[in-house]
Amino acid sequence: MQDSTQLSTPERPHHSLAAGLCLGAALLMAGGAQAWDGLVEKQVFEMDAYTTRGGETIADLAVGWEAYGTLNEARNNAILITHFFSGTSHAAGRYEEEGPAGYWDSIIGPGKPLDTDEYYIIASDTLVNLNAHAPNVTTTGPASLHPETGEPWGLDFPVVTIGDFVDVQKALLESQGIERLHAVMGASMGALQAYEWASTYPDRVERLIPVIGAGEADPWLLATLAAWAAPIRVDANWNGGDYYDGEPPLDGLREALKLVTLNANHWQWANETFDRSWADEQADPARDLDARYAIEQTLDDIAAARAEQADANHLLYLVRANQTFMAGHGESLEAGLAAIEAPTLMLYSEDDLVFAPQSVKRTAELIGADGTPVELIPLAGTRGHLDGVVAIDQAGDRLRAFLAE
Amino acid sequence: MQDSTQLSTPERPHHSLAAGLCLGAALLMAGGAQAWDGLVEKQVFEMDAYTTRGGETIADLAVGWEAYGTLNEARNNAILITHFFSGTSHAAGRYEEEGPAGYWDSIIGPGKPLDTDEYYIIASDTLVNLNAHAPNVTTTGPASLHPETGEPWGLDFPVVTIGDFVDVQKALLESQGIERLHAVMGASMGALQAYEWASTYPDRVERLIPVIGAGEADPWLLATLAAWAAPIRVDANWNGGDYYDGEPPLDGLREALKLVTLNANHWQWANETFDRSWADEQADPARDLDARYAIEQTLDDIAAARAEQADANHLLYLVRANQTFMAGHGESLEAGLAAIEAPTLMLYSEDDLVFAPQSVKRTAELIGADGTPVELIPLAGTRGHLDGVVAIDQAGDRLRAFLAE
Structure with missing residues (x-):
């Protein structure tokens, strides 16, 4: 309405x-x-x-x-x-x-x-x-x-x-x-x-x-933004930015967005919101390299949801717009x-x-x-x-x- | 001697x-x-x-x-x-x-x-x-x-x-x-x-x-460590950790090490050590998406040097040892x-x-x-x-x- x-x-x-x-x-x-x-x-x-x-x-x-x-x-x-x-x-x-x-x-x-x-x-x-x-x-x-x-x-x-x-x-x-x-x-x-x-x-x-x-x-922001861009460029699906008729670089995009979420927050938030719980109580991180902690799962879930609506090249261009x-x-x-x-x-x-x-x-x-x-x-x-x-x-x-x- | x-x-x-x-x-x-x-x-x-x-x-x-x-x-x-x-x-x-x-x-x-x-x-x-x-x-x-x-x-x-x-x-x-x-x-x-x-x-x-x-x-460290591991897992050369008879995931390893360097520092260091200079005075970041700033170049160079002596799986195991x-x-x-x-x-x-x-x-x-x-x-x-x-x-x-x- x-x-x-x-x-x-x-x-x-x-x-x-x-x-x-x-x-x-x-x-x-x-x-x-x-x-x-x-x-x-x-x-x-x-x-x-x-x-x-x-x-x-x-x-x-x-x-x-x-x-x-x-x-x-x-x-x-x-x-x-x-x-x-x-x-x-x-x-x-x-x-x-x-x-x-x-x-x-x-x-x-x-x-x-x-x-x-x-x-x-x-x-x-x-x-x-x-x-x-x-x-x-x-x-x-x-x-x-x-x-x-x-x-x-x-x-x-x-x-x-x-x-x-x-x-x-x-x-x-x-x-x-x-x-x-x-x-x-x-x-x-x-x-x-x-x-x-x-x-x-x-x-x-x-x-x-x-x-x-x-x-x-400032230089700190220049470097922080570069870190956000990095996982996308590492993802082979990024393919130099040419991925629109193939698989988009979703792995890299998700990791980029995870960093954005983490950097935009603060340790006070992490430590008051989460504890050391495992993501899956059956999967002990001390036994299984692929097992995760709850905070990792939450950040991964947030990033995955955001990545569905986002575009990896757009993130790189935004990084550059902010850097300049x-x-x-x-x-x-x-x-x-x-x-x-x-x-x-x-x-x-x-x-x-x-x-x-x-x-x-x-x-x-x-x-x-x-x-x-x-x-x-x-x-x-x-x-x-x-x-x-x-x-x-x-x-x-x-x-x-x-x-x- | x-x-x-x-x-x-x-x-x-x-x-x-x-x-x-x-x-x-x-x-x-x-x-x-x-x-x-x-x-x-x-x-x-x-x-x-x-x-x-x-x-x-x-x-x-x-x-x-x-x-x-x-x-x-x-x-x-x-x-x-x-x-x-x-x-x-x-x-x-x-x-x-x-x-x-x-x-x-x-x-x-x-x-x-x-x-x-x-x-x-x-x-x-x-x-x-x-x-x-x-x-x-x-x-x-x-x-x-x-x-x-x-x-x-x-x-x-x-x-x-x-x-x-x-x-x-x-x-x-x-x-x-x-x-x-x-x-x-x-x-x-x-x-x-x-x-x-x-x-x-x-x-x-x-x-x-x-x-x-x-x-x-603490949860903040759990998440920070997970962010360090992420670029390695995104790198296709990582191949689920099985890369010793092929190309190692050096791109991912370098980006992981770049994050380690950045997180271990502080904005005071970045902003007192660097300015907004370009890495290459012929390559304007506002004109070329691949151009970088000097601080990016420095962090990349440090990471590249460290990656030559490092192993990507070892980094993942260290992340886990710290997390647990x-x-x-x-x-x-x-x-x-x-x-x-x-x-x-x-x-x-x-x-x-x-x-x-x-x-x-x-x-x-x-x-x-x-x-x-x-x-x-x-x-x-x-x-x-x-x-x-x-x-x-x-x-x-x-x-x-x-x-x-």
Whole structure:
């Protein structure tokens, strides 16, 4: 069921940038005061062609998006939510009554800190989204069909950056007539997109809310991301990225996703959630090299479920997009962060094993160096990096106030 | 050159346990007051047969060992050093004048905290040692030839535990007439062996010095170790462990070793040692999916060098030996640690990403619960877990005093 105030493109029309602007005008008329009921319809934004910041052309680009709340007549109440590495645009609400809620549903909705009675909250799937085969995800990447050959792009797909993610989002927003964002907020890789928005388009971003992310990929993150990519490249089925007419490298993909899950957590979580139980009480790990412990089984099961909807090449492209990130994509981090003018609220975890707290703090210092207001708030919890996703509600009051300032 | 006071078995004779005792008597005569000059000869201890704690028999077992200093007439000045996951018995000194020093050379030697003028310091390669193909390592494991078939054991080799490592060391020490240890000290997996010594043989251990290790493998460590094993199992060349007459799974082994290096370090190290430089200034990672950053190249190079001397199945067996560890290998950690009677000096890092500081602290509490003296000292540094190896010298004064108490 779709709320009548939701943005709707029933036949998924092909939106060029120009067509998008027309849709924006149509939205203006559809807008109303009715409350958002939490049911979400995934929609698709299309572009005839997109030219990457690296100068490569991607024809017939499409990304999924969804929105919560209503765009006001001035079109100045939009908040963009940018998603994390393994995430999608499903930040809040449900696709069906009994379905799973979006990852930040605790803070997005009627009366919640990101109040859908007040704001129009929009999120889109990134280019090269990990979950290329998920039913509610639309993305363009190596697994997409090349329009000229009708075959998957594979590694012929251009390397894309966080800047490209942002520029596609910008086209999406312009298609709805949105020229300025009340705020941009994202976690982890979403934080990178948020920094990039505020650095590249400072006159379009009124407030910046980066969560569990720093202004560049530091060396630790470069190495961590490389470790995530490694098992895929080891898998013979990966075949140099050319596997779309054969067996996909699922073993490697599962192990990559297992590492993502482990690194995004923290030993506090592992040790409070699990004990030394065996996965199978008949199979003693001290007797059988193939026997596992319960925590291994759980991580394997999570990874196997995620791998079914994911694409291995997309993971490699996401790794690279994160690795290449430096806010503003210019000569220096200092310049990229100095370009940010929006008042900034940063949330982070002292136990983050992906984005070093040290780098997050340096980011805050550099943003604030020229007088831009910056507030840096630690998140409590036992999940490390993931506290920025699963424990975001603790920052609800501050988020609500920051958005009203 | 070998110091004449060193233990020497020129023709690597076959030492049964009984023969070992005879050798011990011979040593007594060879002992002298001459200073140890830092040159080390790797030696080999052999057993006709060893029965694992799991009840399996390993015939023709051999492990390498080396020693620094002189065993006194009372044979009560021995300190056993137990090595870490990727380590060997090369704890101190050099095999040749210009060769690399052992990993704890900063604290072991004449006049150093572990003073070879006073103590007889001995270290042995573990069973299933990772570096099965290193010139100065002797070990028995899946890569060893099964005495009956003349073929490598492969996965027919029994799963062995830290307890087995200890029991082989016990046989080695008994072969030299050593019934009690002045101290046992080890880092990481070496700490596990040290706990096991003190728990299983409390009347043989006078002082316990576990460094960067806890009394059991906690769930976080179980999962971390599983992640190290994963790339090997993904590598098609692994072939279920049966690769000794074909291509070994070097890709998987390298990626496993890369993870070991990364996890044993800390973001402080990565971010103070590296920047965002490319590995090849002609190959821009934003243009080429195969291009790498300098930190990736360095980690890859380290892993490649280590993989040349390592065996993939040995790594899997080491993972399992660490996973199964609980001091005393009994019903409970509490009982295993209560069995420890030796005064204990524990060194650890608050930034350890392998052994959770929380688990180290709990270990100290449980050892001390019945009144056993325990001291827990944090190590400073930027290497996380590895500070227990590379920054051990900061604990030198305390180690010297503890050994004299």
